[in-house]
Amino acid sequence: MIMGVPRPEYPRPTLVRDQWLNLNGPWLFEMDAEDQGLRSAWFSTGLPKPSPIVVPYPVESEASGIQQLVPADVVWYQRELEIPVDWQDRVVLRIGACDHWTRVFVNGQEVGQHRGGYAPIALDIAHALKPGVNRLVIRVQDSLSWTQPRGKQAGTTRWPIDYDSVTGIWQTVWVEPLPTVSIESTSFDYCCVSGELTYRVYFSGQIDGEQTLEISRNGVPVAKASVETGLRSEARFKVVIEDGELWSPAAPHLYDVSLKLVNHRTNEIDEVTSYLGLREVSVDNGELRLNGERLFLKGILDQGYFPGGWYTAMTDDDLRADVELTLAMGLNCARKHQKAEDPRYLYWADRLGLLVWAEMPSGKIFTTELIETLTGEWIELIKRDRAHPSVIAWVPFNESWGVWHQAERPEQRAFVEGVVGITKALDSSRPVVGNDGWEFSAGDLWTLHLYFENRDVATRLAELIEQPDSSVTDEYGGLKRVGALPGANIEGLPILLTECGGVGFGHYSEEDFSYGEIPQTEQAFETQIREIAAMIGAAPQLQGFVWTQLTDIQQEINGLLYFDRRPKLPLATLREIFDQLGHENAVFAKGG
Template sequence: MSKESIPRGEYPRPEAKRDNWTCLNGRWDFEFDPENKGLREKWHLGPDLGNKILVPFVFQSRASGIDSKALVETVWYAREFELKKESKASRETLLHFGGVDYETDVFIDGLHACHHEGGCTPFTVPLSAFLDGNGREKHWLVLRVKDPPFSRDIPRGKQTTEMKMAGARYERCTGIWQSVWLEQVNDVYLDRETAFIRANPWTGDVTAYIRPAGKHDANLVIEATVRDEKMQQVSETSFMFVNASLGGFLSQRRLEMNVDVDAVIPWSPSNPTMYSVVFRLIDGDSDEEDVLDELECSFGFRTIEVKDNHVLLNHESLYLKQVLYQGYWPDGLWTAPSDEAIQQDLQLAASMGFNCLRLHQKVEDPRLLFHADRMGMLLWGEMANSWSNSYNSHKNLLVEWLNVVRRDRNHPSIITWVPYNESWGTGDLNLPENQEWLKSVYRATKYLDPTRPVVDNDGWEHVLTDICTIHDYSPPDEFARHYPIEKPGDVSTFLSNLHLNRHLFAPGCMSRNEPIMITEWGGWAQNLDDPNAKSDMFACWGYQGIIYKDFNDILDMYGQIIDALIERKSWIAGHCYTEFCDYFQEMNGLLTFDRRPKGDLRKVKNINDQL
């Protein structure tokens, strides 16, 4: 397969990039293992798999070339890869997986190299221990992937756990769904997972954290500089020493830099200026100060906070005009067909007058976050939830969620974290033990990233949250009656008494005067290709069970609720419309599933621009 024809061949992790990399996307061998016999028959030793699949698309997708809806728990992948000859000077090869759903065993030349659980987050396999001394230039990479189709303990978001899709439950996504790639590095290198950059637009101070990884017995120096969008150095160089006698522990915990505050351009939707920290790992025992690794990590100067019932971006009040975005694609399911398609979705949202996507029940492709940073589209980052309240479901979610926060916390476009939606997987929040669990997830998120607001449980039954979010799918007249035009004198009592689907706060929990947002509303369905379609959970579904024939009717209701929100703008800080586009049988999008507008999007923008 030529380089030009490799699917999703762009660099997969652009916010923290290295130059020396090889994409492994393309045609792989593939096989279903419904009898779970692959290990017994030692498929990992000499795979002779009968199918072909186009990576990084899951077998349930048309883009994969298989397009099967088989309810199979275990599948196998295999391909040969060749290390570049010039990489022999490098002593370590890193094998990266952007996302494999759900449980993965990796084999290299028949040897078990890694076990990973989690379908939403990346993982990396250092290969030197499996490649050294075997005399080969070509190697076999084999994956065994297990994804129980009916498990409710797995954080799978909107993937159905039933026999077929219905309502707001969508197609399963099993196996590789993000890019696979190799990077050649030295035997000691910079650990991307530990990179965290905090930048203050009012002082120009930049604080960066990163650690080395791999094997080393040398003293190391980590050097960092700040560069602007033109890659011009705009800070002094900061150094951090890693003492070999301490087993790699840092003798200084962070790198401190400063950019002339008069030259700092704060990141905002109207001016999304990006900077980068270039980290260099240097051999401290070498007279030549050999550079062992270099990693360029992007960031923006901006602050986000909640204060006095408002969300403040760079100390200025921010009204959020969000649209719900679930990130499925007709041909690729969880995987966008191209990098250009991702950019087009962001452009479409902006063309309708939205300034924020509420990423919903899916951890998004890093390329979307990268483009949102540069296009000025705000994002709420949300975890895919499981559907049970058990020890395993809690463990699975927390481990993955914290890795999500680590992966994405350098993106200025992400302004809010949302670990749970509508109590999915929390258990009965009337019970103190389940409330404590939700509080612990909130606190763990704040520990990893104290710079952003956290919504504990979007929609209702909050226990400890920085924004009070409400889901209200009422028709316009009823919607307006729920919320007085003037801010209630006792907001906490008002919210405690507002009972839509469930109570907004769990028993014993109260509002702390946080900002209030209506983060789901609308949901009005239209089947553009069949105007006479009837409401059907399996074929054509929307909220309230109504399928509208004319998009102008939806626009009229949309405008009525926006008018109501305008009147209440003094105390309701934002909203989120359901939703960006149709998904399978859920047809309440402003666009069809294949991103065709259902009407004049300029009219949507004109209404949104009133806020």
């Protein structure tokens, strides 16, 4: 039973305002199997036969109180909303994430729509509000179609690596009062050699005003600057921070940031607080580097599913615990796989020193709809997350999902390469992995998925380096998946093994799935992990790995932890295994 407001913490840690109202908690809910709610004007008259639901937990979760594993394609939410009397001007409703097509009504008036299940939603609602109690109604339409980005959610087909679906609201809902033009996001990049910090502030619209930036460390001012916005929708600062304390997994130093935007036309002021970590991610001389030092990535494939809340962690402490568990196993990175994770996870990664690969959930059928939705959401997610120092790489595609035929169909390859270009245009401070796993065509790292099919990894890597157009795998319908597409240049790129391991242990049902034979004892499980780790350690070509995976999830039993986060082996044992990897004295081989 959930007591009080669930997930009460401020949901957007890189952009915090004093005034806000959390709308999590009890709502009314109704499934609309016949899709009659619009025709019957439920948005105006109210839901006819509602049941209670707890927001922000998805419909399929136990915590929602609904726990309907196969909900109707259309569902409705409703609650009353009373705005504080001193919120006189602009009011914005924000939904962290809602899957998939969201339409919002206030007092019977539609105030906006959004397509996509992962990017945040922000809608101006002041024009539809009235004094006193207001009715807020949200209609959500989802489907099983693979023409929309859905990640690991089962659709019209269900692979052994897919899980139950996610429908509706699954991140915090809140409202906040804002000036006519407000601060909406930030980003930064830092040069370790010069100490120069480039800091950008992005606004909700063009503004003639003054933007002020103040940076401090432990209450001591470090830098302060102001710029005129010049009727633009963003402002840029360049400041030098001498002898800066760098952010890294070993020492995740953070600086406090205060931002103040003054509107010259209206005299309105917007003030927010944030933070930043001084760190530089680069690819130099064929090496992946953090703060100029060679980085060996020791990662975990983290799908981001949780007991009770399914796609939504029950508490903020659960998000923190996953970061802590990853670090306790001797790992330094989480590849958040096929899910754009709750920003609160990224907050704890920033605070505790865990590197993160941010990945766009895939669709699996190449259509105009997929192009539009994936590109639009990916842009919004980059804007949301590029202020997090823990995020060190962008991954828009995985294993050619949704672009299965890019080797033969130029429009699919153009899509991948176009999204890589857009990503670099939005953020040039991080590497981009265009298509993780195989069929490289564009990006900054050559990343491969190898599950050790009775051959040692060093030999297989050597073969791929010698002949990049040789097959990485043929498991997808017997189609050959090559390391790199014709004409793609992998010369000098760092090589990382971004899926490996996948050893299963435990038994739930006849549907249990893992990679390879499932060991029957804890000792056999440990032996297999050690054998694979030894193969990784014997491959001097590698500059990192990502182990599959953090936890068991439904039929997939290849977690290092059970779904309830109990370790399958002592954490100290896992740490001892992974601590041995890192190739401190190796000379890295590079692509090509």
